Amino acid sequence: MDARGKTTQAKERPRRTGPTRAEGRCLCGAVTFEAGVPARWAWHDHSAASRRAHGAVYATYVGVYRSRFRFLTGEDCLSHFEDENGATRSFCARCGSPVAYGRAHAPTMINIPRALFDSGTGREPRYHIAIDELQEWTYLGEALSPLKGFPGVVWTRARGKKKAGI
Ligand SMILES: [Zn+2]
Numbered sequence: 001m002d003a004r005g006k007t008t009q010a011k012e013r014p015r016r017t018g019p020t021r022a023e024g025r026c027l028c029g030a031v032t033f034e035a036g037v038p039a040r041w042a043w044h045d046h047s048a049a050s051r052r053a054h055g056a057v058y059a060t061y062v063g064v065y066r067s068r069f070r071f072l073t074g075e076d077c078l079s080h081f082e083d084e085n086g087a088t089r090s091f092c093a094r095c096g097s098p099v100a101y102g103r104a105h106a107p108t109m110i111n112i113p114r115a116l117f118d119s120g121t122g123r124e125p126r127y128h129i130a131i132d133e134l135q136e137w138t139y140l141g142e143a144l145s146p147l148k149g150f151p152g153v154v155w156t157r158a159r160g161k162k163k164a165g166i
Pocket residue numbers: 026027028029030031092093094095096097
């Protein structure tokens with residue numbers, strides 16, 4: 001916008017600047033990788049399979065074309081698990097971090113946990129898979145209060161009836 005509040009149109013679209021790749025690693029650092037930026041897409045996966053595979057309330061993945069992804073180190077440290085649907089989950093055999101998730105119906109894609117990346121991937125996770133499996137114990141942005149005597153710890157005050165299934 002200019003000083004009078006009008007939008008000025010650029011004659012040419014500016015070339016995309018910024019990082020062209022993002023790196024990531026497992027917890028112990030044995031497995032490192034890089035992916036092209038922007039990634040294809042990103043999403044939250046609430047399915048029971050991904051919840052168990054991550055030991056977390058849900059998993060957030062970044063989908064990358066295999067042609068734009070490569071392991072830098074530690075590919076030989078990966079162990080693989082194939083489930084009954086043909087999905088393959090790979091994890092670091094040294095530290096247990098989930099590293100990659102391949103789905104049988106999308107063989108050109110490799111899906112990487114968002115949390116393993118050191119920087120942005122060019123895609124926000126705006127999609128949700130299996131939202132009907134959202135757990136009651138998922139944090140949904142409720143107001144938090146400091147816990148007296150425990151600096152850095154906050155909690156959600158109990159309100160109303162207890163939730164079922166907790
Ligand atoms: Zn590791």
